[in-house]
Amino acid sequence: MSYDRVEVPDDGEKITASDAEGQELDVPENPIIPVIHGDGIGKDVGPAAQQILSAAAEATGRNISWMRVYAGETAREKYDENLPDETVEAIREHRVALKGPLTTPVGAGFRSLNVALRQTLDLYANVRPTYYLDGVPSPMKSPEEMDMVTFRENTEDVYAGIEWEAGTDEVEQVRDFVEQDMGFDSTIHEGPVGIGIKPITEKGSKRLVREAIDYALEHDRDKVTLVHKGNIMKFTEGQFSEWGMEVADEEYPDEEVFAAPDSLWETQEDIDIPEGAVMVEERLADAMLQWMQLRTDEFDVMAMPNLNGDYLSDAAGAQIGGLGIAPGANFGDARCLAEPVHGSAPKRAGQDQANPSAITLSGALMFDYIGWEDAAQLVKDAVEETISSGKVTYDLERNLEDAEKLSTSEYADEVVSNIEKLS
Numbered sequence: 001m002s003y004d005r006v007e008v009p010d011d012g013e014k015i016t017a018s019d020a021e022g023q024e025l026d027v028p029e030n031p032i033i034p035v036i037h038g039d040g041i042g043k044d045v046g047p048a049a050q051q052i053l054s055a056a057a058e059a060t061g062r063n064i065s066w067m068r069v070y071a072g073e074t075a076r077e078k079y080d081e082n083l084p085d086e087t088v089e090a091i092r093e094h095r096v097a098l099k100g101p102l103t104t105p106v107g108a109g110f111r112s113l114n115v116a117l118r119q120t121l122d123l124y125a126n127v128r129p130t131y132y133l134d135g136v137p138s139p140m141k142s143p144e145e146m147d148m149v150t151f152r153e154n155t156e157d158v159y160a161g162i163e164w165e166a167g168t169d170e171v172e173q174v175r176d177f178v179e180q181d182m183g184f185d186s187t188i189h190e191g192p193v194g195i196g197i198k199p200i201t202e203k204g205s206k207r208l209v210r211e212a213i214d215y216a217l218e219h220d221r222d223k224v225t226l227v228h229k230g231n232i233m234k235f236t237e238g239q240f241s242e243w244g245m246e247v248a249d250e251e252y253p254d255e256e257v258f259a260a261p262d263s264l265w266e267t268q269e270d271i272d273i274p275e276g277a278v279m280v281e282e283r284l285a286d287a288m289l290q291w292m293q294l295r296t297d298e299f300d301v302m303a304m305p306n307l308n309g310d311y312l313s314d315a316a317g318a319q320i321g322g323l324g325i326a327p328g329a330n331f332g333d334a335r336c337l338a339e340p341v342h343g344s345a346p347k348r349a350g351q352d353q354a355n356p357s358a359i360t361l362s363g364a365l366m367f368d369y370i371g372w373e374d375a376a377q378l379v380k381d382a383v384e385e386t387i388s389s390g391k392v393t394y395d396l397e398r399n400l401e402d403a404e405k406l407s408t409s410e411y412a413d414e415v416v417s418n419i420e421k422l423s
C-alpha cells in the first residue's frame with residue numbers, strides 16, 4: 001500500500017508478525033503506531049492520550065512514532081471520504097493502532113465507521129476491562145467490587161449490517177420470502193416494516209469464547225460467564241451458548257476448564273473452583289444486568305454476542321464512575337485497535353474539557369498487548385494517582401467534593417508529571 005496522502009514517520013519501525021500463522025508479534029523498541037483522533041471530543045482526548053502514552057513509552061526506554069491517519073469528519077474534510085483505504089490499510093499493516101470515537105448518524109446517513117473498521121479488519125473481540133480506580137465518584141455503594149472483563153463479539157449479530165429499509169422493494173422481497181417460503185405467515189404486522197438479520201455463526205461464537213477462556217487462564221481469573229438470551233432467541237443466542245460450552249468441554253483438559261452444571265438457573269457460589277482452573281457458566285442477559293449490580297463481585301470474565309456486549313459494558317462502565325474512564329480494545333488475529341468505550345460527545349467537542357482517561361487507558365491495553373506491561377502499569381498508576389489526588393476533569397469533578405477541575409490538556413500534563421514521578 002502506498003501512503004501518498006498520509007505522513008509516514010521516518011524514524012520508526014513496523015510491528016510485524018513473527019510466525020507463519022501471524023499470531024505472534026515482533027515489537028521493536030520504536031514502533032510506528034497509527035492513531036485516529038476521531039470526531040467530537042476525539043480532537044481533545046486523542047492528542048492528550050498520545051502525549052501521555054509517549055511519556056510512558058519514553059520512561060520505559062522506548063519511543064513511539066505516531067502515524068496520524070484519518071476517519072470520520074477529518075477524513076471528509078481532507079479527502080471527501082468517511083473511511084479512506086489508507087486508514088484501514090495502515091492499521092492492517094502496522095498491526096496495532098489507537099482510535100478515538102467516531103460519530104454515527106442515527107437513521108439515515110452512512111453506516112457506522114466503527115462497525116466497518118471492526119468488520120473489515122476482522123477484529124472479532126471487543127474487550128473492555130471494568131475495574132475501579134481509587135478516587136472516582138461512583139453511584140454504587142461498593143464500586144471496588146467491580147473487576148471484570150467483557151468479551152463482546154464484534155463482527156456479527158444484529159450489528160452485521162444486513163438490514164433493509166421500510167418502503168423499499170428489497171424489504172418487501174424479504175417479507176414475502178419470510179412469510180411465503182418460510183411459513184411465518186402472520187408474524188410481521190401489515191404496513192411499512194424494516195427488517196434486519198441476526199447471524200450468529202459457530203466460527204464467530206467459538207473464537208470469541210476461546211479468546212475469553214484463554215484470557216481467563218492467562219490472567220488467573222476463575223470464571224467465564226456466557227451472557228445470552230437463548231431462552232427467547234434459541235437458534236442464535238441459544239446456539240452461541242451451546243457452541244461456547246462446546247469450546248469449554250472439548251478444547252481444554254477437564255482439570256483446566258470445566259462447564260458449570262445448570263448454571264442458567266442456579267447460582268454457582270457453592271462450586272469450588274480449583275486453583276488455576278476456569279469454570280464456564282451461562283446467564284441470561286436481562287438477569288445479568290441486575291446480577292451485575294447486586295452481586296458485582298461474583299463476575300469475572302464475560303463473553304457475549306455483539307448487542308448484549310454493547311449494552312452490558314456501558315452499564316458496567318457506569319458502575320465504576322462513567323464513560324470518561326472506561327477503556328476498551330478490539331482484537332483480531334495478531335491485531336489490536338484500542339479505543340475507548342465512549343462516543344464523540346458532540347456537546348463537549350473542541351472545548352478542552354473531556355476526560356482523556358478512557359482513551360489513555362485503552363492505550364495501556366494496547367501496551368499490554370505488545371508486551372509493554374511495565375509501560376501499561378505506569379499509565380494506569382499515573383492516571384489513578386492523578387484522580388486520587390483530586391485533580392480531575394469536569395465529569396468527575398461535578399460528583400466530588402473538594403476536587404480541582406482541570407481541562408483536558410492540564411489533566412494530561414498532570415498525568416505526565418505523575419509518570420515522571422513514578423518511573
Ligand code: NAD
Pocket residue numbers: 041045100101102103104105114323324325339340341342343344345346348353354355356358395
Ligand atoms: P457518548 O459516549 O459520546 O456520550 C455519552 C455521555 O457521556 C455524554 O454525556 C458525554 O458528555 C459523556 N462522556 C463521554 N465520554 C466522555 C469523556 N471522555 N469525558 C467526559 N464525558 C464524557 O455517547 P452518545 O452521546 O450516545 O454518542 C455520541 C456519538 O458517538 C454518536 O454518534 C455515537 O454513534 C458515537 N459513538 C461512537 C463510539 C465509538 O467510536 N466507538 C462509541 C459510542 C458512541
